[in-house]
Amino acid sequence: MNDGIAADPAVRTPTAAPSRRFLLVRRTAAAGAALLVAAAAALAWGEWRGWPWLAGWSEGWLSGRLGRELRWRPPEAPSGSAPGWRLSLIGPLRLQAADLAVADPAGAAAARPPAPEGLPAGWTLHARDLDLRLRWRDLLAWRRGEPLRIEQVGIGRIAARLQREADGRANWLLERAADAPARPRPAVQIGTLWLREGRVAIDDRPLALQADAMFSLDDRGVKLRSGGRWRQQPLSLALETGSPLPWIAAGAAAPVGFALSLEAGATLLRAQGRVRDLLGLRGLDTGFTLSGPSLARVGEPLGLTLPTTASFRAQGRILREPAEASPWRLQLAQARIGRSELSGDFVLDTAAARPQLGGTLRGRALWLADLGPAIGVPAQAAERQAAASDGRILPDRRFDLPSLDRMDAALTVSLDRLELGEAFARPIAPLQARLRLQHAVLSIDELAARVGSGGQITGSIGLDARGAQARWTTALRATGVPLEDWLRQTRASGAGPWISGRLSGDLLMKGQGRSTAELLASADGRLRLGITQGRMSQLALEAAGIDVAQALGLLLVGDRGLPLRCAVADLQVRDGTATPRVMLVDTPDSLVVVDGALSLATEQLMLRARVRPHDFSPLSLRTPIDVRGTLARPKVSLDTRGLVQRLLPSALLALVTPAAALLPLLDPGDGGSDAGCRDLALRLSAASDRRGAGR
Known part of the structure; x- marks a missing residue:
């Protein structure tokens, strides 16, 4: 047996390696535990x-x-x-x-x-x-x-x-790089x-x-x-x-309900409805009532061009879809502007480069006076009297021309009736038109209106506000307008109208300026009118001709209407001055001829009416009538020189015998005819043309 042989030192015991690995794991675990404890401690501390x-x-x-x-x-x-x-x-x-x-x-x-x-x-x-x-x-x-x-x-x-x-700089806006993409909310x-x-x-x-x-x-x-x-x-x-x-x-x-009350000056807005996006005002459905002194005051903060009007009150509904850049929809159930009653449906697109307004304006009645402030006429009677205190009545308040370039519009206008004022017995009913506003050029075209039984008014009106001064053009035509139905002619019970017949004519005019007064002061154009199938009060005609005997007789036995053999007016307008080329009224009784001038720049009247009788009158002064003064204060007077020429011989003859005093006042008439009226109109027109060429 080899009991004495020593053991090989290179041979290790089987438990040595696992013991070291265990120590490494234990040390790693201890370090991890220490880190966890430290992290937990740090977290707890934090x-x-x-x-x-x-x-x-x-x-x-x-x-x-x-x-x-x-x-x-x-x-x-x-x-x-x-x-x-x-x-x-x-x-x-x-x-x-x-x-x-x-x-x-x-x-x-x-x-x-x-x-x-x-x-x-x-x-x-x-x-x-x-x-x-x-x-x-x-x-x-x-x-x-x-x-x-x-x-x-x-x-x-x-x-x-x-x-x-x-x-446009605002302290609440966040700066964003120009090349940074827009991010959705x-x-x-x-x-x-x-x-x-x-x-x-x-x-x-x-x-x-x-x-x-x-x-x-x-x-x-x-x-x-x-x-x-x-x-x-x-x-x-x-x-x-x-x-x-x-x-x-x-x-x-889910939309959210809201109730809003806003009062700015004399303008009051109340709205109640639901909205999905309050800041963007999208997904909106609300009823509203709005009142104030003028529609223009409402449009200013919204960047809209609305007319200056009389005081108003409106109610309706505003709608807007939730989608981005959705247009606004306005259902105007009723709007009372002064005495006017309007309604309509409108769409406003604010996502375009310029706001775009479209839709239809309807109305039971529109009184022209309620839109007077838009052309500078004061809305209140006291203000109108103060404006006329200097003797002028044409509005001279300047237009807000820049406001016409805030937006574009295309509207259909459909009015049941248009009330022109107290001087007219019946309104224009109905009236249809198209209103367009494109880059500060306003036009009202496709105008078609009915007046009384069978009368028609057609044409267009334009206002170009792109320059420092607005340019105005008007082209209107009237056909068969019944004067007895249209004009207010107040007379005693049973008496006929002062004048009747079918009025036809056309107006072509243009001008430039920054107010209504300036537009008319620079006006150039022509106005031509004629009356057919007409009659005129004989009492008014005799009074105009200072025919005392026949006027007294008519007061005793009653007035009667004389047929109009012709009634025409042809006015030439140059630099704001209207001059009659022809203005006459002819009846079997008398011929009335008007000449002179009317200045729209100074509002001065310089007109003279001459009456030439066709029949015999035993007591007639027959002197011209002068109309002077201004549009605000016209002055009607007799031509004293012509009056003296008739009265002086009468007074001298009265010294001989009282009956002889009537001889200068006897007027045998000229026995006029239809052909004479037409010839006179042609002569007057030719004479006016010669005077114009001489100037």
């Missing part, structure tokens, strides 16, 4: 402290994303002061901050008072007592593309100052939302708006009250809504 060291990092990161300073401290706190900030990462993610302040962007204009208390100049927003909670699984789901669900957003108080300059769902108190000071130069608003909100709704001034007029606003949570969730299908 949770206990609220992770204050992340506040500074988040300030820098958020400031870079927003392009302006953001801090978790009050605006007036010194730099480096400790933020009232606490973050919890265990369980639901929760952020609590005593303050959040957001500064104005770089280059913003100097702050203008007033500002909410505690918000110094240079800062846009200061929020206090923020509380934000969300779950980690909701955050992970949002990373996968699902809507971001936030369990709670709570704010104790907000103070903000919103300021916009005339050039993220879908957000909030479980609980509340704001106990908010105050916002607004100074908007483009809207001429200065306001101070107080508001609060929670899951049940929003309440807002605001006061201030808009375009130098007092402003008051009250808004109450249902829960605002659907508005925050992008693409929400």
Whole structure:
């Protein structure tokens, strides 16, 4: 046996290697456990402290994303002061901050008072007592593309100052690189939302708006009250809504109810309905009532061109689809403007480069006087009297020409009747037209109106406001207008109209200026009128001719209508002065011829009417009648020289015998004829042409 042979030292025991591996594993496990304990301790320490060291990092990161300073401290706190900030990462993610302040962007204009208390100049927003909670699984789901669900957003108080300059710069707008793609608004769902108190000071130069608003909100709704001034007029606003949570969730299908009351100066708007997107005003369906001193005051802040009118009250419905860039739809159930009653359906497209208004304007009645302010005529009687106190009646208030370039429009006008004023017994009924506004060129064409039984008025009117002065063109034609139906001719019971017959004619006119008075003062054109199948009061004719005997006789036995053998007027208008080429009325009794001039520039009247009898009259002065003065104060007088030429011989003969005094007043007449009237019209026209050529 080899008991004495020694063991081989190269041969190891089988337990050596496993023992060392165990030690390595144990040491690794111990190190991992130590790291876990350290991490847990650090996490516990961070949770206990609220992770204050992340506040500074988040300030820098958020400031870079927003392009302006953001801090978790009050605006007036010194730099480096400790933020009232606490973050919890265990369980639901929760952020609590005593303050959040957001500064104005770089280059913003100097702050203008007033500002909410505690918000110094240079800062846009200061929020206090923020509380934000969300779950980690909701955050992970949002990373996968699902809507971001936030369990709670709570704010104790907000103070903000919103300021916009005339050039469009606003302190609430975030800067974005020109090449940065537009990102859709993220879908957000909030479980609980509340704001106990908010105050916002607004100074908007483009809207001429200065306001101070107080508001609060929670899951049940929003309440807002605001006061201030808009375009130098007092402003008051009250808004109450249902829960605002659907508005925050992008693409929400559920609309939210609201009630709005807005008073700006004398304009009052009340609306009640539902809207899906409050800020974008999309998915809107609301009824409204609107009243105010003029439609133009409503259009100004909206960038719309609406006419200056008398006071109005309107009610209807406003609709807008939820889709982006959807047009506005207005169903105007009723609008009372002065005495006018209008309605209509309109579509306003604000997504185009220029706002586009289309639709149909209907009306039971439109009084022309209610649109008088659009051409400078004061709406109130006292203002009209004051405007005429200087002896002028043509409106000289300048047009707002730039307003015609704010939008384009294409409207169909359909009126049951157009009331022209107190001088007319019957309205124009009905009236159809097309109204177009294209790059500051306004046109009313395809005009077709019926007057009385069988009368028609057609034509077009245009106003080009592209230059410093507006250019006006008019082309109107009247056919068969019955004067006895159209003109108001008040007479004693049983007496016929002063004048009757079918009026036809045409008006071609153009001018330029910045007011109605300037347009007429520069007018060039022609007005031609004629009456067929007509009759004229013999009493009016004899009175015009100062035929005392026949006028007295008619007063005793009654007036009668004389047939008009011809009645024509042809007026030439040059540089605002209207001169009759021909203006005459001929009956079997007398011929009346009018000449002279009417200046639309100075409103001076320089007209003379001569009456030539066709029959015998025993007591006739037959002297010309002069119409002088102005349109506001016309003065009618007898030509004293012609009157003396008749009365002086009569007075001298009266010295011989009283009966002889009547001899100069006897008028044998000229026994006129139809052919004589037509020949005279031709002679007068030719003479006028010669005078015009001589000038």
